Amino acid sequence: MTRRAHAVMVAMAVGAVALLAGCSLPDGPSGVVVARAERTPPASKNRPYFLTVRTANGDRKDFQVYIGDYDQCSIGERYPACKQ
Numbered sequence: 001m002t003r004r005a006h007a008v009m010v011a012m013a014v015g016a017v018a019l020l021a022g023c024s025l026p027d028g029p030s031g032v033v034v035a036r037a038e039r040t041p042p043a044s045k046n047r048p049y050f051l052t053v054r055t056a057n058g059d060r061k062d063f064q065v066y067i068g069d070y071d072q073c074s075i076g077e078r079y080p081a082c083k084q
Contacts, residue, residue, distance in 0.1 A: 027080060028063035031055040033073050037062075053079050 031053030038047050049070035052062045073082035
């Protein structure tokens with residue numbers, strides 16, 4: 001690999017890390033967790049995880065969460081308190 005190709009690869013990696021560091025998921029609405037879902041086949045490297053809550057006014061809202069929040073929030077628990 002030439003120095004130029006190596007420099008380009010390093011620059012791309014640094015750019016990708018910087019881009020990913022700026023990404024974050026917004027918090028979902030407060031409510032009781034009524035469903036949990038993984039919406040990508042298990043063979044995929046990065047799976048999006050979703051929770052569905054029933055809000056105080058009875059609406060159902062789906063939103064994407066990080067795997068840590070997904071693991072901590074079971075059906076019947078209150079969101080966002082369950083992710084603490």
